[in-house]
Amino acid sequence: MRKSIFLLSAIFSVSFLNAQTTPPPAEDNTFQMTTLEGLLRLQATITPAWSVSGKSGDQSASVSSGRTNIYIHGTAEYYWRDHFSTRADLFYFVNKNNVDGGLKHNHSVQVGASYHFNKKMTIDPFIGVTTGLSVEQIYPVTMSRGDGVTWLYPAPAHIDPIWAPRVGVNFFGQHIFHFFVEAEYLMGSYRPPVGPTLSLNEIRVSAGLGFNFVLFHKETTVRPGI
Amino acid sequence: MKRLLIIMLLAVGISAQAQNRKQNRNVGGRLTLGVRSTVSLFSDDGGNKGMGAGGQFRLRFYDFMNSEWFGDYIMTSIGTVGTRTDYHVGWSVMFYAPSKKGFKMYRPKPYLLVGHCFDYTSFHGTNPFYQSYASASRWSSAVQGGLGFHIPFTEKVDLSVSGQYMMHLGKEVLAEERTAGNGDKFLHAELQDNAGLDGHLLVSFSLNVQIADLWRDHGKHGGAGTAAPDPDGQNPNYIQQ
Numbered sequence: 001m002r003k004s005i006f007l008l009s010a011i012f013s014v015s016f017l018n019a020q021t022t023p024p025p026a027e028d029n030t031f032q033m034t035t036l037e038g039l040l041r042l043q044a045t046i047t048p049a050w051s052v053s054g055k056s057g058d059q060s061a062s063v064s065s066g067r068t069n070i071y072i073h074g075t076a077e078y079y080w081r082d083h084f085s086t087r088a089d090l091f092y093f094v095n096k097n098n099v100d101g102g103l104k105h106n107h108s109v110q111v112g113a114s115y116h117f118n119k120k121m122t123i124d125p126f127i128g129v130t131t132g133l134s135v136e137q138i139y140p141v142t143m144s145r146g147d148g149v150t151w152l153y154p155a156p157a158h159i160d161p162i163w164a165p166r167v168g169v170n171f172f173g174q175h176i177f178h179f180f181v182e183a184e185y186l187m188g189s190y191r192p193p194v195g196p197t198l199s200l201n202e203i204r205v206s207a208g209l210g211f212n213f214v215l216f217h218k219e220t221t222v223r224p225g226i
Numbered sequence: 227m228k229r230l231l232i233i234m235l236l237a238v239g240i241s242a243q244a245q246n247r248k249q250n251r252n253v254g255g256r257l258t259l260g261v262r263s264t265v266s267l268f269s270d271d272g273g274n275k276g277m278g279a280g281g282q283f284r285l286r287f288y289d290f291m292n293s294e295w296f297g298d299y300i301m302t303s304i305g306t307v308g309t310r311t312d313y314h315v316g317w318s319v320m321f322y323a324p325s326k327k328g329f330k331m332y333r334p335k336p337y338l339l340v341g342h343c344f345d346y347t348s349f350h351g352t353n354p355f356y357q358s359y360a361s362a363s364r365w366s367s368a369v370q371g372g373l374g375f376h377i378p379f380t381e382k383v384d385l386s387v388s389g390q391y392m393m394h395l396g397k398e399v400l401a402e403e404r405t406a407g408n409g410d411k412f413l414h415a416e417l418q419d420n421a422g423l424d425g426h427l428l429v430s431f432s433l434n435v436q437i438a439d440l441w442r443d444h445g446k447h448g449g450a451g452t453a454a455p456d457p458d459g460q461n462p463n464y465i466q467q
Contacts, residue, residue, distance in 0.1 A: 084379040086433065111261045113385065113433050131263035131431070133279050133299075145355045146408030153354045160301055161279035163263050188277065191301050191309045193350040194357065 036079040036118065041170070043180055043210030047073040047091065051202040052185075062199050069103065070095045073206050078215070083116045089130060091204070100152075101141035106200070108134035108162060108186075124170040131163040134200060136190045143196070155195030162188030162200060172212070181207040255441035256286040260386075260434035264298050266312070267427045276302030276310070282432060284320075285440070292320040294339070298428075307403050308351045308360070308413035314392075316343025318370065334375040343368045345394055349401045351413030356406065362415040366396025366424070374430075382436040393425040 049069040051062040072094060077087035093106040112130030137157035144150045168182025188200040260283070266276035278300030286292045298314040318341025345368050351360025372390025379385065398418040405411050 080380045080383050084383070086383065086435065111433070113379070113383075129431075131261060131279055143354055146406060146410040149355070151354060159299075161263065161277050161299065163277070163279075189301070189303070191303065192352070193309065193361075194352055194354050197303060197306070197309065197352060 035082045036085075036116070036124065036172075037081050038215055039079045040213040040215050041077040041079070041085075041178065041210050042075070042213065043077075043206075043208060044072070044074045045206050045208035046094075047071045047204050047206040049186075049202045049204040052199075062201065067097060067103075069093060069106065069202065071106075071204065073204070075206075075210075077114070079116075082118065085114050085116065085126075085128075087112055087114060087128070087130065089132075098139055100139065101196070102139045103136070104139050105135060105137040105157060107136075108132055110162070110164065112164075112166075114166075122172045124172060126169070127165070127167050129163065129165045130184070131161070133159055134162045134188055135159050136200065138190070138195075138198070141196060153195060155192045158190060158192045160188050160191055160200070162186055164204075168206075170210070176212055178210045178212060179208070180210050181205075253286050253289055255439050256284075256436055257438040257440055258284045258286075258384075258434040258436045260284070260432045262296065262298070262430050262432035264300055264428050264430045266300050266302055267429060274303045274305070276300045276312070276426075278312070280314070282434075284434060290322045290324050292322070292337070294318045294320060294341070298430075300428075304349065304401060304413060305403050305411075307353060307411050308349060308401065308415070310401070311348045311350075313346040314343050314368075315345075316368070316370070317341050318390075320374070331378055331380070334377050336373065336375040338371075338373060339388060339390060340371040341369070343370055343392060345392075345396070347394075347396075347399070349399055349413070349415040351415065353410065353412045355410065356412035359414050359416055360412065362399050362401070362417045364397050364399055364417060366394040368392050368394040370428075372428075376434075384434050386432045386434060387430070388432075389427065389429045391425060391427050393423055395423060396421060398422040398424070 047070070049071060051066060051069070070093075071091040073092075074090045075087055077085050079085045089108075089110040089112075091106075091108045091110075093103070096105075097103045110130035110132035112128055112132075114126045114128030116124055116126040118124040135157055138155050140152045140154045142150050143153045164184040164186040166182055166184035168180060171179040173179070183203060183205045185203050186200060190198045190200055260281065262280050262282055264278040264280060266278065278298050280296060280298035282294055282296035284292055284294050295317045296314070298312070300312040300314070302310040302312070304310055318339040320337040320339045322335065322337050345366045346363065347366065348363035349361060351357065353360070370390045370392040372388055374386055374388025374390075376384040376386045398420055399415060400418055401413060401415045403411055404414045
């Protein structure tokens with residue numbers, strides 16, 4: 001009796017273990033990718049940005065005053081499905097503009113989602129939207145009163161909400177790397193408690209090389225030829 | 227020998243539990259985490275549009291009932307002379323239509339929401355030359371109600387859009403643009419003694435990801451492990467998120 005119970009238990013244990021085993025890799029010991037599902041894409045690049053003449057209250061004013069801003073831009077994007085991914089972006093402002101009212105800090109963190117139009121091709125065009133927070137500060141700015149008195153006012157740093165629609169394309173042509181190019185139109189306003197309200201609107205264009213990582217691997221996760 | 231037998235039986239039991247747990251498809255107990263972007267479209271005082279960012283988590287109680295616990299940070303310009311900042315911390319209960327339609331990606335699922343919120347609002351004049359009566363702040367409590375819908379992108383991720391009217395009960399703040407003798411415009415903000423109602427319409431866009439399933443299936447929806455995943459909408463027993 002004991003022997004039979006032992007035998008039955010052993011058989012059941014093995015079958016459950018089998019049920020939970022991950023499918024083995026392909027015969028040539030390489031993963032066969034057929035979709036982008038489960039892919040984590042990491043990228044870092046240098047991003048130029050051009051301001052758009054924004055509106056601040058009744059006045060037209062932009063935080064970068066028509067100058068090209070430069071950011072270090074990092075992205076992590078996870079593909080939940082072939083056509084849908086979520087992403088997080090970090091922008092660190094690099095080229096400070098040390099003049100009266102020039103831009104000193106403009107760093108942002110964004111989270112969002114993208115829809116991908118790929119049809120099992122290596123070219124992956126997408127549209128998306130991100131939302132987040134930006135911390136900004138300008139160098140002391142000259143403010144004048146109606147009677148002619150001026151004050152070089154040190155406007156404080158401030159955290160403001162931002163959002164940005166984006167469009168881009170990824171090119172997956174290699175195992176580890178991919179190329180990407182994308183543009184986002186960032187919208188928001190710098191609103192310090194005291195000091196000028198300025199538009200943050202600008203177009204940011206990023207391009208470069210990204211890295212592919214496969215998480216929660218399924219047999220069909222990795223695309224052939226990548 | 228007995229010990230070995232007991233250990234093996236326990237292993238079988240645990241494996242079976244794990245299998246059932248993996249197939250848990252009842253929506254009760256689902257905990258999701260999300261980020262949100264909120265637009266304040268209009269307010270009772272005719273203020274400008276505001277924009278905000280925030281976060282939320284949702285805990286689903288039943289198929290027809292969900293709860294949302296949120297925090298928002300909203301900035302609004304007061305003409306060219308000041309800014310208004312709103313901090314919201316609150317919760318809402320969401321009610322879904324009692325249907326058993328199969329899960330299908332991209333199919334919107336509407337809901338009704340009502341809730342309660344605490345709010346801290348501050349007003350600041352932006353002109354540094356006129357700061358004598360340029361700032362005021364208040365705490366208030368609010369109730370909100372509205373409509374929304376989820377669009378599921380996967381079984382665990384959805385985009386939600388909601389519109390709700392939030393009505394605050396608290397001390398009134400007088401915030402108005404004034405003109406100085408030299409022609410400068412500035413904000414005059416002053417906390418009033420009397421209490422009053424103040425409301426605004428908020429439209430929120432949020433992205434939510436399921437991070438946990440806090441309790442197992444029980445009851446009429448078949449119990450643990452009976453409803454298989456059904457991304458194509460072919461299984462009528464599968465309950466949409």
